[in-house]
Amino acid sequence: MKQGEKRSPRPGKTAFATLVRASAPAPVTMPMTHVTDAYRFRDIMAGGALAPAPCRIFGSELVYLFYGRPAYRATAEMESNGSDAYWPICFVLEPGAVTPARIYPFDSGAFHHGRFKAFMHHQMIKEDFELEIDPSSPGRLLRLFWRDEKSYFNADGASDFVPDPIDFETKAYRDLISYRGRGNFDERGSAIEIQSEAPVTLKGNTIAVILPSEFATDAIVARIEQDFGALALPFDVVRRHGPTEAVGQIYTIVRDLLGGAKKDGRGKCW
Template identity: 35%
Template sequence: MHSHDKGNGRLKELVAEATPAEPKLPLVHSTDGYLFNDALAGGHLEPQDCNVFVGEALLYTFYGRPSFRPNMTELATTMDHYLPVCLIFKRSFSGEVRRVFPFDTGAFVNEFYRSYLHRKMVLGDFALEADLETPGRVISTFFGTARSYLQARSETSAKLDAGQFEAKSYAALIDARDSNAMDSRGSGIEVQIAEPIAIADWIEAAVVPSTFVDSSIGRELRRLNVEMLPYDVQGRLRPNEYTSTITDRCMHYYAKHGMLEEILS
């Protein structure tokens, strides 16, 4: 057991009691053009050494929402290799899950959530059951609907017991509306995987720069029957400035496939 796995279990027990929200959403994994090209060549998304769960190799995904922002600190560039790529898993994915958290764990250890937490709270206090039903249970407990979760908007009327300190902290994090409120990493459900993922078997669609469509990358994606969802590349934007565009591509893809029909209206 990693030191970050130790926690009081209150939030885990609360979430485990909920019925998973429907419809089920896919996992997504964000990377950049350079790393994705290497993954395509090898045929797999490979777990990487983790600087949070030190000593483990993990593949980080989020439930439905592309909350991770690759190359967040990079300056404006015209180079395609830094541009973000978002991979959408098949909803039938059945790989083994190592951990589930209701937020980005990297942001937790960097104390981005500190104003919502008691100083004695540790990461393990927010660990949830490590299975693919857990994200839907988080949504039922705190968001109400899948659409509200995707739009980072809490609509649940659930009353939390005063002793559910972790749940109340997470609810406050979701509901924050001040000028310094945390971005989508604060409520995006993180799903950690510790095994390679075969792209041909489990990746259904890829949000990619439009420049990739007619490239060797695009040809390989077509060969693998991975649907491309291209976004326009603008001159000299920072890589993380494409985040809203990528989120929009994912939302419309979900709507197209019957998960969120109202988003198309």
């Protein structure tokens, strides 16, 4: 156990991680994403890095990222109050930008708060699903449970993998990501989470920054393109829309980026 980390009721089981490790590697490694709001974006731009922030669940300071999907909602649960400080901004990062501290197959916070309990045995803990800290782990998981990178991105198109009858963690995860009914969770239920304990330097590690057009000033675009070596990809925002509506536009831009829409081909996955 790392210093400051909150203790789990027992050590995590390893069957799920062992299954993923034994599966075939993916042919491509997807970028990572970090979504924040404009208020925090100002500090990120000033510091040139994603800085770890206190996490109550793990009792330490962490940077949260997602593999391949811009899935995190910085303030999506909040109703719009008209402040553009809540508008979301997405950093798309090179696959090797961080050394992970932990990798989970879903949003660990949602698990912690019981949002997946309908699919789990009541004695399962999030550590039962923690993957090995290996650069290939996210891709192996993706190719085991999804047809390909595009189907994973769209959260639509599970593979035909059938778990062993008593591999209960794997069956629970398969049922979670295949569920199409109403629930108190969104696509983060099947988004691969990557945690970093160290700051993530943006220079040389950033593929693109997706931001509202209002913030794409000459100075900010120059910082993104010249200092970070990344693409600045603006989108228009409708006033009084909440953050959730803007996340849909971010998904469209990231989907195009991963599909190879940009001339330099950076971030292309299909």
